Amino acid sequence: MDERVREHAAVLVDWSARIEAGDDVVVSVAEDAHDLGVAVARELGERGANVVTLYGSGEVERAILKGREDASSGDFEAEPPEFDSDPPHELALLEAADAYLRLGGGRNTAATADVSDGIRQGYARSRRGIREARMETDWVSTVHPTRSLAQQAGMAHEEHREFVYNAVLRDWESLAEEMAILKELLDDGEMVRIRTERDGEPETDLTLSIAGRTAVNSAASVAYDSHNLPSGEVFTAPAGVDGEIRFDVPMTIEGTRVRDVRLTLADGEVTDFEAETGAEAIASVLETDGGARRIGELGIGMNRGIDRATDSILFDEKMAGTVHLALGRAYDACLPAGESGNDSAVHVDLIADVSGDSTLEIDGEVVQRNGTFRWEDGFEG
């Protein structure tokens, strides 16, 4: 086995999930994540954790949903599909778990592309309690570099493996220290303004009010309330969002390629949108529920191990020189005690490149210009 697979497993178990002896751990292994699954199992066994291994197969999930489709009338508006809500066996598993490690890496990133929206949405709505129980654990999501992810990234398999391990095998402790600087600025700030220009013309101009919100230093560890490996972003939950933004990092949403999404927001809500490609996927997300039209997250990428967009949200949103907004659910960690943030069944990130002509200001002070933070070499004040 590639030594980097072992290192990945050790970072996941120790730095990210902080597993200890006696922890009851659920590991979800995607179709082609077998090798990482074996490496993680060995680390968990060595630490004396108790392991339940789920098969996280997109093709199995599609089959369940297509089966529901077969059994329904097909007219989901007239007859919404019925799913039992929060099946008790799955809920009991997650409620009793201390940690949940998701090892992504399926055989086909479009494995569920032909599932109809009505079924998909009904299924997501029926699993709210299960999602919440999973989020209550020390959960961490990572991916094994598979051929399918390499293909999605437009990279050779070995090239993609290099890319993934560059992003995952960081000096997390020192990155966490750098991110703490930005977190402090956001915690103390009241208003973020993001502006970009293209060919000398203003493009994005967005203001986000963040007064009283707490930013998360997402250092790829549950100890930092950070649940992705790799991570390397600082994010918060904006209270209000106004203006226009163009997301120029291409991505795939629910199996549909999406490119150049433009949102117009007023009083925190999306009032208008367009997209060069994939507008229907954005429309479907926005229609999920009331909260899907509001912004749950502002994130700022800081992982310099990620040097290009690869159509994988786990990596793209952490890329240094990008910012992202999420339609839908806000994370509680960002909210003042007792306040509930934006609620939705979805959380869909959209990413904008800010490495070009751009500024990110907090309360009128430029914190990042053209992708360079003010504490970094080369910052033009």
Added chain:
Amino acid sequence: MDERVREHAAVLVDWSARIEAGDDVVVSVAEDAHDLGVAVARELGERGANVVTLYGSGEVERAILKGREDASSGDFEAEPPEFDSDPPHELALLEAADAYLRLGGGRNTAATADVSDGIRQGYARSRRGIREARMETDWVSTVHPTRSLAQQAGMAHEEHREFVYNAVLRDWESLAEEMAILKELLDDGEMVRIRTERDGEPETDLTLSIAGRTAVNSAASVAYDSHNLPSGEVFTAPAGVDGEIRFDVPMTIEGTRVRDVRLTLADGEVTDFEAETGAEAIASVLETDGGARRIGELGIGMNRGIDRATDSILFDEKMAGTVHLALGRAYDACLPAGESGNDSAVHVDLIADVSGDSTLEIDGEVVQRNGTFRWEDGFEG
């Protein structure tokens, strides 16, 4: 997808496990059983069942156990390995499940061969409650025809697929009706006698007293208290066994190839044994405990889809034209209310070919001659 995979899934879900809308089902998918997993998921989705999919990987299990080995002193006699007993997340999952479908078919039937006995036994002991919770569900065990199982059977992959689907895709309803005839004869009977000749000389001559015992019509369905797919045997728990029997179907017991085992029994206990190969494996079984020297089961194979021995007990013991005895534990279902049958930590089946010169009598009447039952064409009365 091969249509037979879909049919296998439908038989498993409908005939074997009797899944209904709203059932909470756990499906365990082995490494190479993906296609069957997908087909089963579709059937379950269509029926409105709620599905949790486990990854039943021998390599993941080995990694957990090798991890425990790494963390222990290695001297398991002085320092037995410690496992938390019945981890609550796994126990909760199974306790809340209505059905458990095990889809076997790993990449290597010897995947856990190098795990030390001390670790293996400690792990098994720690999971008694989980095993019991699983047995409380409507559980069914089947296999997907993988290359690894084809290799173990000494068959080409496509040849083995034919073999497996021949065994699995039966007309179970009519086989169950045929088996019911034999069950009734056994239920009403007091004494079974099995005789075989070889080259005109008497070989097996065994009498088994079955008065008051109830036979199980093992028709591959939980509705028949039968938990294997394929099945196709009628079995009971004899009270006393006397005589001699030769088991000429080769098999592997605890990793050792065993051939031509002869047992001599008096008052239900093995008084003498020999074997052409693997005598030490039989000796090891007999020495397990007091109950291992007694016979827990008489089974009569009736699945005509299984036309040869493949060194897989799931198939071999169901083969038409064979009978088998099990050393060790008897099943409660066969015993009169309040009576406890033979108790042992083991249940090891040994199989005899009765398709040649042989008779099977119940209370002096010939029920099967030379492998043909008296209700079948070609029976010579």
